[in-house]
Amino acid sequence: GAVVSQHPSWVICKSGTSVKIECRSLDFQATTMFWYRQFPKQSLMLMATSNEGSKATYEQGVEKDKFLINHASLTLSTLTVTSAHPEDSSFYICSAPGDRGLKNIQYFGAGTRLSVL
């Protein structure tokens, strides 16, 4: 099956700094990727849809300037949390739909735990 790699798996940063999270489709191409945020003991909330070669589509209530998304290639999307603050601490997960006959199946990365001090 398709594999999505997410890096780093865990990051600790100081308040006010920016953090970049990478999401890669390892053995398939993904023109679309999705970024989710998950608070402890809660469900995954869709933050944005990353589109290769064009602007990301953000869900209502998600700050575009806070969560910068870049999808520069068919296998890589990045999420940058700018000027991070403690309330941004969360578990961030990306996903990509499979290609060919697997387009309707989402494959998820292992997630990135962000802790902002």
Add this chain to the structure above:
Amino acid sequence: AQSVTQPDIHITVSEGASLELRCNYSYGATPYLFWYVQSPGQGLQLLLKYFSGDTLVQGIKGFEAEFKRSQSSFNLRKPSVHWSDAAEYFCAVGAVSSASKIIFGSGTRLSIRP
């Protein structure tokens, strides 16, 4: 608007007992339905999916789910749980189109009693 409801926040069952996790959805068109499992601190693993056809779908790890259109439900079942099944389970719904986003339910945490 599409939504997914998992009415049970936390369920505890004894090892070897049967399991049913409930899921109800609201969707304006024919949905794609999924069950995912998440172990602590991990990403999500697809257990099974329903796109069309036979309403009883088989998944990995001995799980199955039944799509009931009249009840807007997609409940997950397993005849005999193992201690390793302890995890968080998410039901999700997606549009019948390629590469579309999916919406998750709030999740059900499954604990296994020895």
